[in-house]
Amino acid sequence: MKFRAKMLDVLYMREFQAIAATLAKLAKDCVMILGQERMHFIVNEEHCSTSSPLVWVSIGSKDYFPEYKMTPARPDEDFIVLVMSAMHLSRALAVLRSGTSSSVHSCKLKLKQIQFPCISVIATVVSPSSAEPREVVHDVPVTVVPASDWPSFVLPKVPSTQLVLGVPSLRLLRSLIDKLKNISPSLIFHGSATGELNLVAESEMATITTRFSRLLLHKVNQPQSPSATAAAAALEVSCSVDTRKASAFFNALQLPNEEIMIGIDKERCICLQLDIRSQVVLHSILPAVCI
Amino acid sequence: MKCTLEGGNARIVAKAIQSLSKVGKELFIEADIHGLRMRSINPTQSAVASICFHRCMFDTFQLPPSGDCCCKIAMKPCLGVFRNMKQVEHCELSIVCNRTKFQVNLRCKLETTKQALIAIVDELNITSDVPTDRSSNIIRGDHKLLMEISNSFNSSEEELTLEATPDSLSAKNYIEGARVNDKFMRSQLKLKPSEFDHYQVAEGAVITFCIKEFRAFLLFAEALNAQLTLEFEDAGSPFFVKIKKHREIECLLILSTLSPDDVSFSEDYRPREISMCNSTNVAQKRKSSGPGQDVQQKRRLAEDTTLSDVDTALFQFREHRPERPSEAPSVQPARLLADGDTVDLVEEEADEEALLLAVSDAMEASQIPPPGSTEVCFYNTEDAPPTLIPSQMEHNDDEEDESIPQSPEREREQRVRTIFSRCFQNTYVPREPSPNSQVYAPNSDTED
Numbered sequence: 001m002k003f004r005a006k007m008l009d010v011l012y013m014r015e016f017q018a019i020a021a022t023l024a025k026l027a028k029d030c031v032m033i034l035g036q037e038r039m040h041f042i043v044n045e046e047h048c049s050t051s052s053p054l055v056w057v058s059i060g061s062k063d064y065f066p067e068y069k070m071t072p073a074r075p076d077e078d079f080i081v082l083v084m085s086a087m088h089l090s091r092a093l094a095v096l097r098s099g100t101s102s103s104v105h106s107c108k109l110k111l112k113q114i115q116f117p118c119i120s121v122i123a124t125v126v127s128p129s130s131a132e133p134r135e136v137v138h139d140v141p142v143t144v145v146p147a148s149d150w151p152s153f154v155l156p157k158v159p160s161t162q163l164v165l166g167v168p169s170l171r172l173l174r175s176l177i178d179k180l181k182n183i184s185p186s187l188i189f190h191g192s193a194t195g196e197l198n199l200v201a202e203s204e205m206a207t208i209t210t211r212f213s214r215l216l217l218h219k220v221n222q223p224q225s226p227s228a229t230a231a232a233a234a235l236e237v238s239c240s241v242d243t244r245k246a247s248a249f250f251n252a253l254q255l256p257n258e259e260i261m262i263g264i265d266k267e268r269c270i271c272l273q274l275d276i277r278s279q280v281v282l283h284s285i286l287p288a289v290c291i
Numbered sequence: 292m293k294c295t296l297e298g299g300n301a302r303i304v305a306k307a308i309q310s311l312s313k314v315g316k317e318l319f320i321e322a323d324i325h326g327l328r329m330r331s332i333n334p335t336q337s338a339v340a341s342i343c344f345h346r347c348m349f350d351t352f353q354l355p356p357s358g359d360c361c362c363k364i365a366m367k368p369c370l371g372v373f374r375n376m377k378q379v380e381h382c383e384l385s386i387v388c389n390r391t392k393f394q395v396n397l398r399c400k401l402e403t404t405k406q407a408l409i410a411i412v413d414e415l416n417i418t419s420d421v422p423t424d425r426s427s428n429i430i431r432g433d434h435k436l437l438m439e440i441s442n443s444f445n446s447s448e449e450e451l452t453l454e455a456t457p458d459s460l461s462a463k464n465y466i467e468g469a470r471v472n473d474k475f476m477r478s479q480l481k482l483k484p485s486e487f488d489h490y491q492v493a494e495g496a497v498i499t500f501c502i503k504e505f506r507a508f509l510l511f512a513e514a515l516n517a518q519l520t521l522e523f524e525d526a527g528s529p530f531f532v533k534i535k536k537h538r539e540i541e542c543l544l545i546l547s548t549l550s551p552d553d554v555s556f557s558e559d560y561r562p563r564e565i566s567m568c569n570s571t572n573v574a575q576k577r578k579s580s581g582p583g584q585d586v587q588q589k590r591r592l593a594e595d596t597t598l599s600d601v602d603t604a605l606f607q608f609r610e611h612r613p614e615r616p617s618e619a620p621s622v623q624p625a626r627l628l629a630d631g632d633t634v635d636l637v638e639e640e641a642d643e644e645a646l647l648l649a650v651s652d653a654m655e656a657s658q659i660p661p662p663g664s665t666e667v668c669f670y671n672t673e674d675a676p677p678t679l680i681p682s683q684m685e686h687n688d689d690e691e692d693e694s695i696p697q698s699p700e701r702e703r704e705q706r707v708r709t710i711f712s713r714c715f716q717n718t719y720v721p722r723e724p725s726p727n728s729q730v731y732a733p734n735s736d737t738e739d
C-alpha cells in the first residue's frame with residue numbers, strides 16, 4: 001500500500017487547502033478514498049446534535065497533482081480508504097494558504113508508517129525574510145480502513161433530480177439562509193422550469209419568500225415528446241429542508257466560487273453541487289423534512 | 292522609589308507587563324541603581340522572565356534612601372492599569388503608603404490623569420544564579436523568523452523541541468523516539484542556518500521547553516522590533532532567550548528544558564507543593580468575631596485597594612518579612628532557580644477547586660462541624676527541592692548564607708492567609724463545592 005502525490009501550482013494548493021478547511025468546518029473526521037484516477041473526501045457527521053449535512057468532494061488527480069502514485073494493498077483492490085481528523089488535515093495544509101507572506105514551492109502528500117499510519121504533508125516554503133526554502137512537515141495520523149469495511153465507506157451517488165438551477169450569488173444565499181435560520185426551522189426550496197427559485201421560510205407571524213429569477217436552468221427531466229416538453233416547461237418542484245443543515249453547509253464553504261447548482265428532487269432532497277474545476281466537484285445532499 | 296517616564300516608554304513598560312502576565316500571575320518589581328527590573332515566574336517554576344529597563348529610559352529615577360527596593364504585586368490589577376496606553380503622555384511609578392502600595396499615575400491627553408494604587412503583596416524578589424553567558428550554542432534571529440516558527444505550531448501545543456545541528460535546525464512538537472498518542476499530529480519545521488543572523492552550534496543538541504512562555508517573550512520582541520538570541524547547552528540545562536534593545540532594555544527568559552531521563556513535561560505535571568497553614572490563634576479570633584466584623588474588615592480592605600480585587604488584598608502571607616536592607620547591595624545573593632521562589636503562587640482554578648474539595652473532605656473526616664475551629668494543614672510531600680524563604684534581602688552580614696534569620700515583622704497585625712476565605716466563614720457549607728453532593732432525601736438527623 002503506497003501513496004504519494006505532489007502539488008506544484010500555488011493556485012491549486014490554495015484550492016486544495018480551501019477544500020480541507022471546508023471539510024474541517026463540517027465534521028470532525030473525514031474519509032479519504034484514494035483511487036487510481038481520483039481522490040475523494042467524504043464527511044458525514046452522523047450524530048444528530050450536529051447539523052452538518054453529508055458532503056463529498058471528488059478530485060481528479062490529474063487536475064491538482066502532476067505527480068500521483070497510488071498502489072493499493074492488494075493488486076485486485078482499487079482503492080486505499082483512510083479515515084483522519086479533518087481538523088488535522090486542515091491545519092497541516094494551512095501553510096499553503098499564506099500566499100502573500102510566504103510562497104510555497106511544492107507540497108507533497110505521502111502515506112507513511114511511523115508508529116502508526118499517517119499522511120505526511122510536506123511543504124517547501126520560502127518566506128520573504130530569507131531566500132532559503134524551509135521544509136514544514138505535518139504528519140496527520142490516519143486509520144486505514146480494511147477492504148472488508150469498505151461497503152460502509154462507499155462514495156455517495158448524486159440523486160436524480162427533476163430540476164437543477166444555477167444560483168450565481170452564493171454569498172447572498174449564505175447570509176440569507178443564515179438569517180432565515182432564526183425564523184423557521186425548515187426552509188422550502190421551490191424551483192420552476194422557468195428559471196425561478198423561491199426560498200420560503202414560514203413562521204407563525206410571517207412568511208418570507210425570497211425570489212431568485214432568471215436563473216440558468218441546467219437540467220429538466222423527461223424532455224422527450226413535444227407534449228412532455230410543454231409539461232416540463234411548466235414543471236414546478238419543491239422540497240423543504242432543515243434550515244440549520246442548509247446554513248451549516250453554506251457557512252462551512254471556504255471556496256471562492258460564486259455559483260452553486262441546486263438540484264431539487266421533489267420532497268426527497270436538495271442536491272447541492274459546487275464545480276471548483278471541471279474535475280473537482282463538491283457535492284452535498286440536504287434531506288427533506290416533513291412539515 | 293519614584294520614577295517617571297514619558298508616554299512612549301510607558302507603552303513599552305505596558306507591553307512588558309502584558310508579556311510577563313503570560314508567564315506568571317505575580318509581578319516582581321525591583322529598582323536599583325541600574326534601573327527598573329520586572330520579573331515573573333510561572334506556576335510550575337520552570338520559567339523565569341526578567342525585563343530590565345535601564346535608567347536612561349526614565350525621566351527621573353529616585354531610589355529610596357535605603358537603596359534598592361523591591362516588591363511583589365499581583366499581575367491582574369497591573370494589567371488593568373496598563374491597558375489602553377494610547378493616550379498616555381506621562382507616567383509615574385512610585386511606592387507609597389509606607390511601602391504598602393504601588394502607585395501608578397498616568398497623565399493622558401486632555402489633562403486627564405489616572406491614578407491607581409496596587410497593593411504590595413510582599414516585599415520579596417526572585418533571583419537566579421544560573422550563569423547566563425556560558426552557553427555553547429547561540430542562535431540569533433529576527434523576531435519575525437521566530438514568530439513564523441512558533442506560528443507553524445498549534446496554539447494549544449505545550450512543548451517545543453529544538454534540534455540543533457551545525458548545519459540545520461528543526462523545530463518539532465514531539466520528541467524523536469518517544470511514543471506519541473495515535474491521534475497526535477506531529478509537526479516539524481526544518482530551517483537552514485543561513486536564515487538566522489547568527490548561528491553558532493558546535494555540537495548537536497536537542498532541547499525541549501515550554502512554548503507558552505517563549506511565545507510571551509516573542510510578543511514583546513515583536514513590540515520592540517528586536518532580535519532574539521537563543522542560548523542553550525544541552526537537554527536538561529537551562530535555555531535562555533535574550534532580547535536586547537539599544538542597551539536600554541534587556542530581557543532574559545530562563546526556561547528549564549526537559550532532562551533526557553524524563554518523558555515529558557506535560558505528563559509530569561504533578562500537583563505542586565501546596566502548604567496551607569491556619570494558625571490556631573487567628574482561627575479562634577475569627578470564630579469570636581462575628582460575621583459583621585468580618586465583612587467590615589473585608590470592606591476596609593476593599594476600599595484600600597483601588598484597583599485590585601478583594602482577593603489580592605486578602606493575600607496576607609504569614610511568612611516573616613525580611614527586613615529591608617539598610618544599605619544598597621549592588622549584587623544580591625544569588626540562589627538556585629528552584630529555591631528562588633518562596634511564594635505560594637496563585638493556583639490554577641482547577642487546583643483551587645481540588646483544594647476546596649479537599650478542605651471539605653478533611654472537615655468531614657474530622658467531624659467538626661464549625662469550620663472556623665478547624666485547623667487544616669496540607670502537606671503535599673514531594674521530592675522536589677525544598678522551597679526556602681527568600682534570602683536575598685538578607686543584609687546584616689555580607690556572607691551569602693542560606694539560613695534565614697528571623698526578621699522583624701511588619702507593624703501591621705498579622706493576618707493569616709485567607710485564600711480560601713470562604714471555607715472559614717460561618718456561612719460555609721463544607722459540602723457545597725462538591726459536584727456530587729446531591730441530596731436525594733432531607734437529613735433526618737440534625738446533628739450530622
